[in-house]
Amino acid sequence: MIDLVPGMRVVVRYLIPSGQATDALGMLLSADERTLTVDGKHGVVTIDRTAIVAAKQVPPAPVRRAPRQQP
Known part of the structure; x- marks a missing residue:
């Protein structure tokens, strides 16, 4: 890892x-x-390292586009 x-x-x-x-x-x-603590979409989760299958760094989340305006 x-x-x-x-x-x-x-x-x-x-x-x-x-x-x-x-x-x-x-x-x-x-x-x-012993553990990793991740703050994700569904809240904070603490993960025991013995349960980890894979882990990697990922790029920042994409920026949300503004909704389209109705004509």
């Missing part, structure tokens, strides 16, 4: 208790030898 530094935008694929994989996409709040 790459060096993940708090403040970078990341995607982390990890296993949940049912054995299925899920993703956390958002800002990395903290990283230590």
